[in-house]
Amino acid sequence: MTDEKFTAERFKLTDEKAALALDVLRQRLNRQLEASLEVCVRCGVCAESCHYYVSDPKPEHVPAYRAEQVRKVYRRLFDPLGRRSPGWVGAAELDQEMVEKLIYAAFGTCTMCGRCVINCPMGVDTRHIVRTARAMLTAIDMTPEGLKATVDVHLEAGNNMGVTEEDFIDTLEWMEEELQDELENPNIKIPVNKKGARVLYTLNPREVKYFPYLIQTAAKIFNAAGEDWTLSTVGWDVTNYGLFSGDDNAARTIASNLERAMADTGAQVLVMAECGHGYRSQRWEAENWLGHRYPFPVTSFVELQAQYLKEGRLKLDPAVNDKRVTYHDPCNQARNGGIVDEPRYILRRAVMDFVEMEPHGVENYCCGGGGGMLAMSEFAPARLAAAKVKADQIAATGAEIVATSCHNCLDQLDEIRRHYKLPVKIKNLSELVAAAIVWE
Numbered sequence: 001m002t003d004e005k006f007t008a009e010r011f012k013l014t015d016e017k018a019a020l021a022l023d024v025l026r027q028r029l030n031r032q033l034e035a036s037l038e039v040c041v042r043c044g045v046c047a048e049s050c051h052y053y054v055s056d057p058k059p060e061h062v063p064a065y066r067a068e069q070v071r072k073v074y075r076r077l078f079d080p081l082g083r084r085s086p087g088w089v090g091a092a093e094l095d096q097e098m099v100e101k102l103i104y105a106a107f108g109t110c111t112m113c114g115r116c117v118i119n120c121p122m123g124v125d126t127r128h129i130v131r132t133a134r135a136m137l138t139a140i141d142m143t144p145e146g147l148k149a150t151v152d153v154h155l156e157a158g159n160n161m162g163v164t165e166e167d168f169i170d171t172l173e174w175m176e177e178e179l180q181d182e183l184e185n186p187n188i189k190i191p192v193n194k195k196g197a198r199v200l201y202t203l204n205p206r207e208v209k210y211f212p213y214l215i216q217t218a219a220k221i222f223n224a225a226g227e228d229w230t231l232s233t234v235g236w237d238v239t240n241y242g243l244f245s246g247d248d249n250a251a252r253t254i255a256s257n258l259e260r261a262m263a264d265t266g267a268q269v270l271v272m273a274e275c276g277h278g279y280r281s282q283r284w285e286a287e288n289w290l291g292h293r294y295p296f297p298v299t300s301f302v303e304l305q306a307q308y309l310k311e312g313r314l315k316l317d318p319a320v321n322d323k324r325v326t327y328h329d330p331c332n333q334a335r336n337g338g339i340v341d342e343p344r345y346i347l348r349r350a351v352m353d354f355v356e357m358e359p360h361g362v363e364n365y366c367c368g369g370g371g372g373m374l375a376m377s378e379f380a381p382a383r384l385a386a387a388k389v390k391a392d393q394i395a396a397t398g399a400e401i402v403a404t405s406c407h408n409c410l411d412q413l414d415e416i417r418r419h420y421k422l423p424v425k426i427k428n429l430s431e432l433v434a435a436a437i438v439w440e
Contacts, residue, residue, distance in 0.1 A: 006100065006103060006142070010141045010142065011099075011100075011103075011142055012096070013094070013095065013096045013099045017140040017141075017142075018094045018095075018099075020139055021099075021136040021137070021139060021140050022073070022094060022136075024132075024135050025070075025077070025132065026077070028132050028135060029078075033125075033128055033129065033132060035123075036067070036126070036128055036129055037070065039122045039123070039124060040067065040122060040124050041121075041122055042064060043121065043122075044062065044064070045120060045121060046063040046064055046116040046120055047063070047064075049115045049116045049119040050062070050063050050115065050116055051366050051368060051389045052382075052386040054365070054389045055385060055386045055387065055388040056385055056386065060104070060105075060109060061109055063110070063116035064126070066106070066109065066110055066126060066129075067124065067126045067129045067130070068090070069101050069102050069105045069106075069133070070105075070129050070132060070133050072091055072092035072098070073091075073092060073093075073102075075089050075090065075091035076091040076092055099137070099142065102133050102137060103137060103142060105130070106130050106133035106134045106137060107134065107143075107147070107372075107376060107379065108376075108378075108379045109379075109382060109386075110130045110371060111331070111366050111370040111371035111373055112130055112370065112371045113331035113335065113336075113366035113371070114127045114335050114336050115331070115335065115363070115365065115366060131243075132246070133246075134245060134246030135245075135246030136246075137246070138245045138246050139247075143245050144375075144376040145376075146372075146375035146376045146377055146378075147241065147245055147372045147375045148245070149375075150241045150372070151241045151242060151245050151247065151250050154237065154240075154241065154250075154254055155250060155253060158235065158237065158257060159205045159236070159239075160205055160237060160239050160241060161205035161208075161209050163205050163208050163209060165233050167208070168208055168233065169192065169233070171212050171215070172190050172215065173190075174212065175190060175212050175213075175215045175219065176190040176219070178216060179216050179220065182216075183220075183439070189223075190215070190219045191229065191230040192233065193233055193234075193264075193265065194229075194230035194265065195265060195266055196265070196266045196267075197228050197230040197265060197268075198227065198228040198229065198267065198269060199222075199227055199228065199229040199267060199268070199269050199271050199304075200229070200230060200258075200261060200262055200265055200269070200270050200271065201218065201222070201229055201230070201271045201273065201301070202231075202235075202238040202258065202270070202272055202273050202278070203215060203238060203273050204238050204239060204273055204274075204278070205237055205239070206407055206411075207407075214428060214431070217428065217431055218273070218430060218434075220434040220437060221305060221308070221314070221430060221433060221434055221437070224314055225314050226313060227308075229271075230265055230267065232265050234257070234260050234264045234265075235257035235258045235259075235260055237254075237257070237258075238272050238273045238275045238278035238279075238282075239254075239278050239281075240254045240255060240277065240278060240282070240286075241254075241277075241372055241375070242254055242255075242281075243281045243285060244277070244371055245372065251281065251285070251286075251289045252286075252289040252290055254281075255281065255285075255286035258270060258282060259286075259290070259294070267296070268297075269297050269299060270282065270294075270296055270297070270298045271299055271300070271301055271304055272298065272300050273301055273407075274301050274404075274407065274429060274430060275406055275407050275408070276330030276331060276332035276337070276405075276406035276408065277332045277370060277406075277408065279298075279332065279337055280332035280333070280337050283298045283299075283300070284336070284337065300337075300339055300405075301405075301430065302333065302342050302343055302346070302405045302429060303339060303342050305346055305430065305433055306342040306343075306345045306346050309345065309346065309349055310345075314437065315437070316349050316350050316436040316437060316438060317438050318349060318351050318352050320435050320436045321351040321352060321401075322351075322352045322353070323351075323352075323353065323399075323400040323401050324353040324355055324397070324398060324401070325347060325351045325353065325354050325400075325401045325402075326354070326355050326356065326394065326397040326401070326402055326403070327344070327347060327354070327356070327402075327403050327404065327429075328357065328394075328409055328413060329343075329360060329361055329362075329364040329404075330370075330405060330406035330408075331364075331366050331370050332370065332406070333405060334361055334364060335364070339405075340361045340362060343403075343405060346429060346433060347403065347429070347432070350433050350436045351401075351436075355397050355399055356397070357394065357396075358393070358396065365389050365390055365393060366390075367387060367390045367404075367409050367412045367416065368383050368384070368390065368412050368416075369408040369409050369411055369413070370408055373408075374408055374412060383412075384419050387415075387416045387419070387420075388420070390413075391419075391420035391422060394413075394416070394422055394424060395420075395422060399424060400423070400424055401424060401425050401426075401427055401432075402417075402424050402426050402427070403427050403428070403429050403431075403432055404426070404427075404428070405429040405430075410426055410428060414426045
């Protein structure tokens with residue numbers, strides 16, 4: 001099973017908890033989920049698509065194995081033979097042993113990156129199955145502690161790191177002063193709560209708390225492009241870990257924060273910072289959670305930077321970035337979000353020497369930082385072991401800089417760099433753009 005032990009009292013299954021978890025499965029059983037649970041032919045093609053399996057080939061790392069843990073419970077509930085003779089069809093009761101297998105399969109060895117989905121000849125959406133398992137476990141308070149805390153803090157404070165409004169404003173004012181000094185221009189601004197701006201920009205709390213220079217980087221790009229933009233104290237956190245916990249109610253509440261910020265500022269376009277799951281959550285999932293369509297477009301900062309370049313609003317000097325650069329495609333932007341061409345359009349104008357990883361684009365391997373993995377310290381050793389395939393990809397490029405456009409990817413790639421002793425630097429895509437700006 002797993003070396004990770006969940007010994008806290010809340011991980012003990014009771015009859016009441018089992019009934020609640022099974023009720024969640026019943027409620028979520030739509031045609032899409034049922035088809036994915038029924039049509040797997042055990043061909044094994046999904047194995048080589050998973051970075052866990054490629055780095056450490058054992059049965060527990062095959063996507064079909066993870067999905068099978070949910071199928072066992074599903075068959076016990078809905079398969080006539082599974083109810084009468086469970087052993088014949090591999091059905092299983094949701095008991096303590098089964099719930100621990102679900103925790104390991106759903107949280108411990110899967111980032112829900114979706115690479116197995118696009119490589120499955122039957123179209124089985126293991127990502128959907130795993131998130132259903134997570135929803136079942138979250139409903140009975142069996143989410144790993146770090147992921148649970150991240151969601152709880154966001155619900156309580158409005159952002160996932162509990163940054164106060166005072167600290168938020170202080171950081172923005174500090175970065176504005178730094179930017180004015182650097183560019184020797186007192187008119188450069190980082191606007192907050194500006195009414196009627198065209199763009200409302202969001203941030204990842206890690207920028208405010210640990211990497212404020214990335215706020216300055218975005219501000220450079222907006223100011224160079226002459227954008228009419230603002231930030232909002234009503235809602236500014238790009239992240240939504242409800243996507244990872246499987247808790248649709250939490251995801252809905254978090255998504256509504258940014259909807260309220262758009263209404264408060266009267267902005268026209270919601271721009272998501274370089275965050276893979278934040279973009280996917282707000283662009284592709286939020287309207288399902290909220291139950292209505294947005295009256296405004298949602299776009300990624302990556303898409304917006306590419307647009308500025310196409311429109312001639314940004315001029316770059318690629319000679320500033322003369323080292324070899326490769327690009328890691330965040331799963332939730334490329335594979336699950338359709339943003340593939342834009343970062344390459346940007347890099348070919350921002351750097352002198354760009355080289356692709358193989359494979360790349362929608363087929364790129366997950367770095368291992370998605371799915372809330374960075375918040376779940378109990379699975380860190382497995383997460384880094386599964387990252388060997390990404391380390392090998394990076395090393396094969398001969399690049400000195402690995403660029404990406406996702407904060408979780410940034411953190412994970414930096415851990416990979418240290419763990420596998422790779423002679424590279426990890427940078428946000430926007431860092432390379434901001435460094436290359438030719439100021440009028």
